[in-house]
Amino acid sequence: MALSITSAIPDPDLLDLPWNLPLDLWPESTIVALPKGISRHLVRFVNLAGYVVAIKETTAELARQEYDMLRSLQRLEIPCVEPVAVVTDRVAEDGEALAPALVTRHLRFSLPYRALYSQALRPDTATRLVDALAVLLARLHIGGFFWGDVSLSNTLFRRDAGAFAAYLVDAETGKLYDQGLSTGQRENDLEIGRVNIAGELLDLQAGGRLDEDVDPVAVADGIVAAYRQLWTTLTETETFPEAERWRIAKRVERLNDLGFDIEELSISRTEDGAKVVIQPKVVDAGHHSRRLLRLTGLDAGENQARRLLNDLDAYRATGGREALDEEQVAHEWLAKVFEPVVRAIPRELRGKLEPAEVFHQLLEHRWYLSQKEGRSVPLAEALTAYIEDVLRHRRDEITMVNPPTATLTVPVGVIGPSSPLPGADDEEDWRAKV
Numbered sequence: 001m002a003l004s005i006t007s008a009i010p011d012p013d014l015l016d017l018p019w020n021l022p023l024d025l026w027p028e029s030t031i032v033a034l035p036k037g038i039s040r041h042l043v044r045f046v047n048l049a050g051y052v053v054a055i056k057e058t059t060a061e062l063a064r065q066e067y068d069m070l071r072s073l074q075r076l077e078i079p080c081v082e083p084v085a086v087v088t089d090r091v092a093e094d095g096e097a098l099a100p101a102l103v104t105r106h107l108r109f110s111l112p113y114r115a116l117y118s119q120a121l122r123p124d125t126a127t128r129l130v131d132a133l134a135v136l137l138a139r140l141h142i143g144g145f146f147w148g149d150v151s152l153s154n155t156l157f158r159r160d161a162g163a164f165a166a167y168l169v170d171a172e173t174g175k176l177y178d179q180g181l182s183t184g185q186r187e188n189d190l191e192i193g194r195v196n197i198a199g200e201l202l203d204l205q206a207g208g209r210l211d212e213d214v215d216p217v218a219v220a221d222g223i224v225a226a227y228r229q230l231w232t233t234l235t236e237t238e239t240f241p242e243a244e245r246w247r248i249a250k251r252v253e254r255l256n257d258l259g260f261d262i263e264e265l266s267i268s269r270t271e272d273g274a275k276v277v278i279q280p281k282v283v284d285a286g287h288h289s290r291r292l293l294r295l296t297g298l299d300a301g302e303n304q305a306r307r308l309l310n311d312l313d314a315y316r317a318t319g320g321r322e323a324l325d326e327e328q329v330a331h332e333w334l335a336k337v338f339e340p341v342v343r344a345i346p347r348e349l350r351g352k353l354e355p356a357e358v359f360h361q362l363l364e365h366r367w368y369l370s371q372k373e374g375r376s377v378p379l380a381e382a383l384t385a386y387i388e389d390v391l392r393h394r395r396d397e398i399t400m401v402n403p404p405t406a407t408l409t410v411p412v413g414v415i416g417p418s419s420p421l422p423g424a425d426d427e428e429d430w431r432a433k434v
Contacts, residue, residue, distance in 0.1 A: 006064075007085035007103075008071070013048045014103070019090050022098055023057045034106065045106060052106035053084055057099040060088045062172055066102055069171040076143045079136060080168040081107055081156070107167055109354050110156040113200070114209075126210075126219045128164050129157060130197060134226035136166035137189065138234060144180045148173035150193030152200050159357055160301035190227055194220050239270060295330035296338070300356035307360045311337070337379070344383055345391070352394045362386050 003019055018026055023042050032045040032052050043056045058066075063086045070083040082105040090098035113129055133155055140147055147154075147168070154170040177185075201216035210216070233254055238247065288305040292298050300308060315337060316322065316329045341362060342355045353361070366382035 002089045002091065003087070004089040005085050005087050006067070009084050011048060011084070014085055014087075017046060017055075019087060019098070019101075020093055022092070023055060023101070052108075054081070054104050054106050056102045056104075058102055058172070060086075060100040063088070063100045063102040066170075066172045069174055069176070070104065072176055073140075073143070073145065073168065073171065076145075078139055078143055078145070078168070079165065080171065081105060104169075107156050107158070109357075110158045110167060112156060113152040114204070126201065126214050127222060129166075130219055130223045131226050132157060132164040132166040133193065133197075134223050134230060136168060137193065137223075137227055138230045140168070141181050141186050141189070141231075142234065144177045146175045146177065146181055146185050147171075147189050148175070148192065149196075150189050151196035153196075158301065159353070160303045163303050165301050186231075190224055193223050197223060295327060296334045298334075298338070298356060304356040304360050307363060308338070308356060311359075311363060341379070341383060345387065349387065349391055352391055358391065361390065365390060 003015075005014055007014065018030065023044050026044060026046075030046055032047045034045045034052070041056045041058050043054055046053050046055055056063075067083045067086045070080055073080045074082065084103040084105050086100065086102055088100040090100065092098055129152060133150070133152065136155065137147070137150060149170065149172070154168065156167045156169050157164040158167065159165075198217050198220035201210060201214065201219055204210040205214070205216055238251065288309055289300060289302050292300055292305040292309055295312070296308075298305075298308065312330060312333045315333045316324070316326070321329050321332075338355075338359060341359055345358060352358070362379075362383055365386040366377050366379060369377040369382055369385060
């Protein structure tokens with residue numbers, strides 16, 4: 001069999017897969033059952049040595065084009081799935097030519113939007129998914145990428161401390177422009193996304209999977225409002241009196257909070273004051289993620305990092321540690337607070353959530369217990385309650401073995417609440433959300 005595999009990741013296990021069979025006939029012993037979104041192509045998940053890949057049958061031209069595009073997006077540090085290989089020259093045992101395939105690495109702890117519901121997709125969750133997609137779209141446009149098929153189905157979502165982070169999955173229709181995108185191209189992408197999202201939510205509504213309070217069209221329109229507000233923050237030119245130069249720092253701080261860094265900052269004097277032009281740079285992690293990584297080596301989502309850093313800062317403010325070096329305190333916090341929590345999670349529960357999300361939810365649970373009991377609940381006590389009352393009842397999100405790939409039959413809980421410090425919901429209601 002004259003099989004051709006083009007890959008930037010040398011993995012001999014790729015050769016052991018049954019490429020001489022159409023993808024829909026691959027044996028169940030090869031397939032990993034994971035929830036997946038709607039796709040115009042046949043997609044299957046397969047377990048290789050130590051990781052899971054998604055295999056999509058397509059044409060040789062489209063497979064190569066998408067493989068190259070995903071590699072380019074990775075170089076631009078844009079959140080997307082990792083390309084693994086392009087497989088061509090597949091031939092069945094009877095000599096029939098088989099469709100080429102694109103192989104990408106499955107994004108751990110991620111879920112398609114259809115899996116992010118319990119009994120029905122709630123209004124706040126639908127809004128957060130669209131907000132996350134708006135951020136991803138802005139990142140793509142800043143990098144000069146025209147998507148051409150913006151939708152929830154072409155996106156994977158990872159939990160990020162009460163919010164969601166969005167990752168591009170399908171780049172088949174995308175194009176990169178070195179000179180950037182025109183306003184018309186951006187508006188075209190935005191309109192495509194608005195129409196697709198409305199259709200996807202209406203489909204959920206028809207299947208009884210959408211909360212009756214959700215207006216699919218209104219939620220879809222939300223991506224337009226969220227994107228435009230974000231785009232203004234990223235690209236607007238500000239003019240202000242020279243005495244108010246502190247506003248430059250505020251602008252940079254807003255960008256950092258949104259997960260963007262500054263590539264270039266231009267300040268010029270005008271008759272009206274100081275004119276500031278900022279060229280934002282897409283980064284894989286925001287200001288808080290980078291600080292957490294620098295201090296502790298932990299790689300977490302932006303909201304997760306913000307929450308962990310808040311706990312680290314609170315730890316530094318106690319016990320006479322204020323005068324100590326920040327790196328020294330961070331090392332102590334990691335060894336005495338974070339790592340003991342991770343080690344305390346029973347082995348059979350470690351696939352439920354990634355460590356940073358577990359720690360965030362533990363802090364939430366401790367806050368609720370303290371409010372309920374009118375005292376400051378020790379972390380160790382809150383950890384025991386969290387493991388038994390919350391974590392043990394979650395479904396694994398690292399790799400879900402059941403239900404079958406084609407159908408998701410078991411409800412997946414949605415993290416909540418969305419606000420950093422919830423006040424109105426009682427603990428029982430919050431448990432129902434998580």
